[in-house]
Each structure stands twice: as structure tokens, then as C-alpha cells.
Amino acid sequence: MEEKLSKLKEELQKKLEEATKEADILNIKSEYVGKKSEISSLLSSLKDMSIEDKKKYGTMINNTKKEFEELVTRRLETLENSGEITFDDTLDYEVENGSLHPVTIIGKEITDILKRMGFTVVTGPEMESEYYNFEALNVPKDHPARDMQDTYFLDNGMVLRTQTSDNQIHAMENFGAPLRICAPGRVFRNEDLDANHENTFFQIEGMVIDKGVTIENLLYVMQNLLKEVFHEEVKVRLRPGFFPFTEPSYEMDMSCLICGGKGCPTCKNSGWIEMVGSGMVHPSVLRAGGIDPEEYTGFAFGFGLTRLAMMKYKINDIRVLNSGNIRYLKEFDLK
């Protein structure tokens, strides 16, 4: 019996090796393990055997049958793997991608970082009352910022907001103190267009109000924000500045990333780039927002999202951002 089985196995192996088509292998399969195969007849002959032989050969034949099935399956697998490719697997199509506006991308990035620091993202109206755009922000009637040449005044007595700082007042009114908000948004200045000037651009405002807030907290927020945006260590420094809605007011510079602070044309050889207007919230502004300046202090900052996007993506003409030119915008993809 053993002999017979091992001879069958040899035959099978040989035939399987020779076979090259799936159909042939399937034929071989039915020849050796099918209903009419030798193995099957051996199995059916078991019933005529003695109990001893049944035990002895039963297991042997069954195992051999399994082994044969295994051999066929393996041969089928090898054939599959060695099969010819029936299509051109070297085709390489260009992907067509949609794109988000660079300001959207950088705005998302920045608000995400600020959210990690506990800021709420708020939005405000582009057409704004003079009260929210000026008066409440401690910009009196005679301030040069209210001159015709800087502000778009509208024939309904309102203005196109000149800064996102109007959100400071809205947020204080809506939420009260303590407060942590940031407000990205579009602002408008009456400027002639050139590669560096737009009349329509984006800013982001930030404001924190609590008991005992200091300028050093602002330094922390800004330094870490810039570090996360540019993925490198950024140094920041404060200079005296002047804004009606903060007191003290500070200009915040960041170390020039192009020259690393050594001095280059971009930073006008100073090693620093003016980046953020900031300061401690002016008591009159706190009062306008219904918050007691004797109890709370706060800091506020604002900077150009458009400008940051230009720096980050090395965009050298601001006008493309409002052009809607797909040839240009498609480079920006989604993140």
C-alpha cells in the first residue's frame, strides 16, 4: 500500500510540474483526488478490510489524499503568481487636485495652534459700525487713522473694517472676562495696489483677559505660535509701538528666517522682521467691553495672515491672492 501511494504521489508531482495551464491542473486534480481517482477507490476499498487494516490504512490514505490536494493547490498558486500581466502596469497619470486658498491654510494652522492654547476662534462682520471699528477701540474722531485716505467709508454710515480689532469689543460683550479669543478675518484699507500693497487682506486678532495677565504671557504666546508655524526656533523681541487700543503698545519683531538674523535685504539688514502689533489692552477698551480695568488686565495682538502666508510660501506679489488665478492657486493643495 505504501508503495502504491508513494508511486501515485510521484506520478502526480511529475504531471503537476508539466502542466502549465489552470485547466490542465484541474484535470489532474480530478484524476488524482476526484471521485473516480485511485485514492477514492482505495478509500472505498477500506470497508472490506479488517478492523486492524482499516485503522492502519485509513489514516494513511486520508493523509495522502490531503497531501495530494495540497500539492494541487500549491501548484495552482504558483501558476497564478507566475502568470503574465494582462494590462499596462506602468501607466502614470498626473493627479488633478483641488486647492485651498493659502490664507485658509495658514489660518487653519494658526487657529489650531491657538486652540491648543485654549483660544476660541471667533469671526466678525466685514461691514462694521464706526463704533466698533473706532470709538470703542479708543480711536477718537480726530485720529489720523480715521482719515478718508485710510478707511473705506460707506454711504450707509458704516465702514469696511480696517482691522480685526473690532472682534475685541464683540468678544468682550459676548463672553465677558476671563477671555481668550482669536479672530481671523478680512480687512480693508484704502491703498493703491502694487506687489506689496492690497486694499483687501487678512489679519488675525488675539486677546486674553484675566487677572494678572502680563506682557510676558504675550511673548510666550507669540514665540510659540511663530515657532510652530515656521517649524524652527524663532526669536521675538519687543519694541515700543503706538496703537490707540493698547497701552503699553509694542511692536513685535521676529528674527529674520531668510538670513537667520545676520542681516539681508528682506529684513533691511536689521536681522529682524516687524511682525505683530501688540500690547496690554487699553483701560478704555476694557471699559468699552464692559470689563473693569481695575480688576482685569489683558493683552491683545494682531498680525497679517496674508503677510504670514506670503512669507511662508515666498509669494512675492500680493495681488495674486485675490486674483483667483487657478494656474497660480492650484499649487497650494490642501495643507
Added chain:
Amino acid sequence: MLISCNKLKSHIKNPEDIDWLNIWDTFTLRTAEVEKVTIMGDKFDNVVVGEIKECVAHPNSDHMHILQVDYGANEPIQVVCGANNVRVGLKTAYIKVGGHIDGEEIKARPLRGVLSNGMCCSGRELGISDDHDGIIEAPDDWVVGRDLKDYLPVRDIVVEIDNKSLTNRPDLWGHYGIAREICAITDHELLPLDILEIPNDKEDLDIVIKDDNLCYRYTGLKIENIKNNKTPLDMQIFLFYVGMRSISLLVDLTNYLMMELGQPMHAFDARVVKNIEVGTASDGDTYTTLDGETRKLSSDTLMIKNGDKYFGIAGVMGGLDSEILNDTTSVFLESACFNAASIRRTATKLGLRTEASARYEKSLDPNMTDLAIKRLAYLLKESNPDMIIASNLTDVYPKRLEEENIILDKNTLSIYMGRTLEDEEVVRILEKLGFKVEVESTYYNITVPTFRATKDIKIKEDIIEEIARIYGLENFTPKPLKLDLTVTEHETTYNEEYEVKYLLASKYNMHEVHSYIWYDTDLLKELNIEKNNIKVLGKEANNILRDDLSLSLMTIVKENFKNYSNFKIFEIGTIIENNENKRVLSIILTDTEKNMENIYNDAKTIVKYLFKVLKNKEVTYTNNVNESSYHNDKLGKIINIDNTKIGEINVLTKACTNKLSKKKSVVMIDIDFDKYVKLSKTQVLSKEISKYPEVELDYTIILEDKKYEDLEKVLKTFLSKLIRSYRLVDVYENKYLIRYTLGSDFKTLEQKDLQTFKERFIRHIKENGLNIIE
């Protein structure tokens, strides 16, 4: 503003201790932004004092002379010179052969056939003044052969400070104020100014202020017997270095004082002054200013009047008839203080911003007008020892600006600074800046000098700023806010906008664009569209605010048709509708004219998808009767959620589309994003699914002269317990492929169940008059 370090040094005790080249980085951090530091005086070398010994006319020229110049060598040397002030005995600036001006070497060379060894120079040739009327006329006591730089302050450091960063500091619009800052920064002592005390023993001048809200103070003085009207060379150089033209001693002195103290002054020829009145002009009057321009005046223009005639525009510019002339020997000096806003308005209106108006509009200290006059008198007397003070120092000052006190409690200072400073340090900083400080146990009582009080220092926070900046802002270190786990307010708008943008860009390959809040009026005209909405004042074109976002995107669509025939863009932006801000999402799909059907159907699918995945809401469309001229009036659809309108889909009319590009189609989607944000997401609930498999059955139904909405009505009335869902899969010509999904909660469907369903369905379709492919 340009600042001369030589001038600063003259106001500071022991100025040599200061590194004048490098102090300016610190100045930027402490006070105001320095834009440029320029070293002056290295443009020429080998220029010495020379004396003209002989002077004869050049034989081949009608204006040149041949000079013999003694420059300290053994023999005088021959120089040819074209200046008209050459004369024997004149001491002047002589540049030797081999010397340089602006990098160019001076060589001996013939001029019209006569050899010239070196050159006699004018101020302009040396780059130290504007003067080119003749060669430099040096004082007689200068020693021949000495380097010119030994006598004249040619070597200097000139610093340019960003005017914008001085907006809030009227005290820094003169060198003396800058010197005070340098003293505070470097802990030096500021020297007092030399002045001439004016005895009060003569007559007052006739000066009247008509409006003391517009003119706070007017100080006048008459001086006679001024014979020398020549500006000393060192003053000429200073004025040149700080960007002023030298004209005559009297004019130069007023400018010098403006550069020194920041106080604009005016010198009138006293012969024409009768009486001075400061008051507003009459509407429609005109006046010719010094520059020869005739200006139109209005009732808010503040004027200086002399005997009923206009004499100058207060704080901006004087007139021709009061100009100092060559034969002027007596002057009427004006040193006044005007309302800053009024001066700014006038200067802006007239388009005439002068050095004087730039200073007045910063809110100058009225308490310095008399100091400036006394200082000018002192300087005038140096070159005119015989001058006569011909009047009292006449001072009209109706409302005196008094010093005010501010209480700064030490606790507030510590909170703002994030640290506690020693009393001595606070006092030192403030006193150097001109404040007076009384130290109490818990607070400081601080007296604010009036030169800081007009604008800048009003409240205790302003004082903190002063202390912080001189203390050194670089000493502040970043500190995180303390742990606070309060849940902040939830505002979804920004995030929801982002979600939608991301979805459109990622799933549908759309491009996000930004467009202006106003219509492109040229394009509106081209498209023959009339729009009435809020207007931007003072803007000629593009001045109508948009009330239709997708229409305003047509500018961008037109631009992109130049490069693409089909593209997809979107914007979430603000429109102004019924006088209110409104956020709108607009999606624009474009393609060729023949593909309009595709993008139209895409539009409907996109909107459906958007609301399904982000809000779990079903969109339904109803027909829109369009009123706007630029939308196709048959294809408008209203987008509804829960039977309420939330937006529209429109097709731009053929006429308009053709103006953008020929043979194209434009589909525009507008969704009210304010409503979108308010729409809460329908809760998603998980459903039990049947354990038996589902089966899909496809039917193709032929529609003749009918639309899908007709078919849908028929499908809706076909009821069976087996129907899980049905949907439109494909349309080819008039053949609509509908796919039914069937199933049961109780059993696996058998062939006979499906057969029964099929027979019933076909009968239903046919009974409703439609054809079905069996």
C-alpha cells in the same frame, strides 16, 4: 526725520562716553525705530583753507579767473576758478591735487588752455551744503593750510528715524527731545539751552487770538538792527545734513529752532506787520502761499491775519508778502501753538504737508513757544551783537496748560511688569525723561512734564510704558499662562467654513478663491447688469458692494476661461444684503456649452452630498422663478432643507456667458452660510440590519416627453414591503436605469418572491403610461 549726532552731543554732558554709532540699535528698542545710520564727512579729503593772493581774468573765458592760492605751501599755486565771488584776500576751501571728492581724484589739468592745480570748492561741491552761488567764504581768522574738517563739523553721524514711530511723541520732533531720550537710555545729563532773557520794558505787540480752541498760544517779539543775515557755515552744514535748505540767517534760524526744539517759527519782515490776528478764513477766499500756489480757503482754515489781510496759513505755510527780503533788518518773530487736528485737516485738505504742519499735527507743547523765541534771540545775537529788542516778549496764552499728576500704585506696576522694581530705579528712569516723582509707601505721585502731556501721557498705563521701555523690553522673558482648564466658548463658524472648504477642495478638486467685496463695475457694465447696493464713498469704480457672491466671482471666471474651458471654484465670503453682512458659499462650475447638462447635474449632486455628510440632511429642489436678468429663467432651482430655502442653483444666461468666453456654460450655486451654520446636524442613529442578504434589481424605464420628476411620482406610489431603497443610477438618452434594493427581516428572498415583485412593478409602470424594458 534726520538727526545729527554732532547736534545731540552739544546738548549732553560728557557725550564722548557714548558709542554714537551703535547706540541706535538700543534706541530702536527703547524709543523709536531707526531706519538708517549714515557716516558723514568721508566724501572728500585733502581740502584745506586757502587764501586767494592774486586774481586775474581768464583770457579765454568770460567768467573764469586765474588765481594764485596760498594753501600753506612755500609758494602759492595756480588755480582756475569759475565762481563769481573770487577776490583777492578771500579765504576759501581749496582741494589739493591728489585729493578726492566722492571717490574721484583731483588732477592738475588745463581749463581753456590754462593749467589748474586743484580746485576751489563750493559747499555743494563738497557735499556739505546746498550752496553753489560761489566758493566757500571762510572767516578771516581761519589759518591757511589747515584741514577744513578742523573748522567745520563735516564729520558727523546722521540717523534717520521712522516718522511713523514718532507719531505719538511730539517731544521727539526736535534734537533736544532725542537728546533727552539718549540721556535716559545711557544715564547721562541733559544740558540746559542757552537763551536770551528779554526785558519787559517796551511796548507789547498787537496780537489777538480770535479762537482759543484753534490757537492755544501766540508769542511774538520784534527785533531790529539786524545787519548780518549770513548763516554761519556750521549751521549751514547742520541744516543740510538734516534735510533743510539754507536760505538766509533769519529763515535758517527759524528752521534751526524747529530742528532743535521741534517748535515751528516764523520770521516776518517787521516793516509790513501792522497787527496780528489769528482766526479762521471766510469760505471761498483764496490765498497765495510762499511756494506761489493759490490756495482755496474755507471757514475752518485757521489763518494769521495782518491788518485785515491774510498773512499766512497758520501752522502750515506763510505767504509771499511777508517774506524776509535781502534788505530786511527788522523782524517780527512768531512762535505759536495751534490745535493739532485743525492743522492736520487743513494740511490734508490743501494737500500741503510742511515740516511745520507735520509737527503741529502731533500736538506740540504750548509751553515751549517763549523758550524757542528766547533761544532764537540768543543765537541771532551771536552774529548780530548790535541787534535791538524792539518790543516786549508779547505772549497771548488764554488757557495755560498746567502740569498734571498721575498716581501709579506699585502693585499695578508689578502686575504689568511681571516683576517688582526698586523705587530708585523707577525714580531714575522717570526723572531722566523729565518727570518729577514723589515716592510714597504704596504708590508714586508723578508729575508729567507738559511736553509729554499733550497727547502721549494721560493715564497710569502710559507711565508704565515709559518705565518698561527704559528698563529694557529685552529683559522680559516668555511666560506661559498658568494652568486653566475652563472650557472656552464654543464658536463653530470658522471651523464649519473650513470643513466645507476642505470637502470641496478634496472631494471635488475645486479651487478656493478670494474676490473683492465690491463688484467689478466694468464687468457689470459689460454684462449689462445694473446693481444698486451700499456704495463705498470716494471711490469712482468698483464702488458697489456685492449682494450676489457668485456674480462677483464672474471676474475670476472670465480670467480663468483664458486658460481653462472647464474648472470648479468656490468662495465663502461676505455679501451685503438689505444693509446686513451675510456669509455665503458660492460654487461655480464651468464647462463647454455642450456639457452644461453634466455640470448642472453635478451641482445638484454636490449640494446633496455636502448636506448629507456634514449635516445629515436631505436636500430637495424646487423650481425657481428667476427675477434677476443674468440667470437663465428656466433652470433656476431652489435648494431646500426641511422645506425651507437655504440657497439657489442658477445657470448664467447665454448672453452673459458669451461675454466671459464663447461657447461655455456657467453654473452657480449660492448657499446661505449663516443659515448653514445655524442648521444643527440631524442625529445619526445606528439601525438594526437584517441578518438576511439583500438583493439588487435594475429596471430600465423609457420616458417619452417626460422628466425624472414624473417618473419619481410613479415610483413613489409603488409600494412593497420588500423595498429597502431605490435610486436613479444612470440615464442614457431617454432610458432611466433605476436600481431597487430588496430585502426582508424574516427570510432570504427566493426566486418566486423576486418574480412576483418584478411582475407587479412592470404592471405598475405600464399602468402609469410608461414603457419599461423587460
